[in-house]
Amino acid sequence: MRPCVIGITGGSGSGKTTVSRNVLEAIGAENVTYIPQDSYYHNLQHLPFEIRSKINFDHPDSIDNTLLTHHIRQLRKGTPIEKPIYDFTKHIRLPSYDIITPLEVILVEGILILAIEGLRNLMDIKIFVDADPDIRLLRRIKRDVQERGRSLDSVIEQYITTVRPMHQQFIEPSKCYADIVIPEGGNNQVATDMLITKIRSILNQTGENNNNDKNEKD
Secondary structure, three states: OOOEEEEEEEOOOOOHHHHHHHHHHHHOOOOEEEEEHHHHEOOOOOOOHHHHOOOOOOOHHHEOHHHHHHHHHHHHOOOOEEEEEEEOOOOEEEEEEEEEOOOOEEEEEOOOOOOOHHHHOOOOEEEEEOOOHHHHHHHHHHHHHHHOOOOHHHHHHHHHHHHHHHHHHHHHHHHHHOOEEEOOHHHOHHHHHHHHHHHHHHHHHHHHHHHHHHHHHO
């Protein structure tokens, strides 16, 4: 049986990464292949840093969706991939990469994964993590300042000029494609537990099928 592909999306700062981490911790990293869409930003090394920093990173065109879609297809076939490593402080891809092998569950996470038709069509379960705009903004400020070396002024300016408009144009409308909507972001433990239960059920079913196949061959 091919792996089950689960997509987790939502606005920047919605808590989708928290949900993904909770799933990985509960299920075990040895059972889940984790693919963050953030790794697939286009390599902007050919541009001066001043121009790179002004790119609209919340637009679907900022993502190498062709490569990401190809990699998900490869993982569904059982083929390992070379996942890019992205440097958010310099807005470039590093020359190295991570070798990712497909496991029984493939978890794809990113703000735009349901906004791309070819990508969402590869997903078996589509989840939208929802949160109030003010909560998302505060979380984004904390993340970008502490983890990505950004200044407070630059984070606020980017939110006003690109993050909020792109959320309204691309991310919020993609909610209609979700099978499950998780309100209150990563703080919704009940919804997260339900998702974890569903994934465990998928893994148990896969294990039973594998055992049946083995018994038939024996």
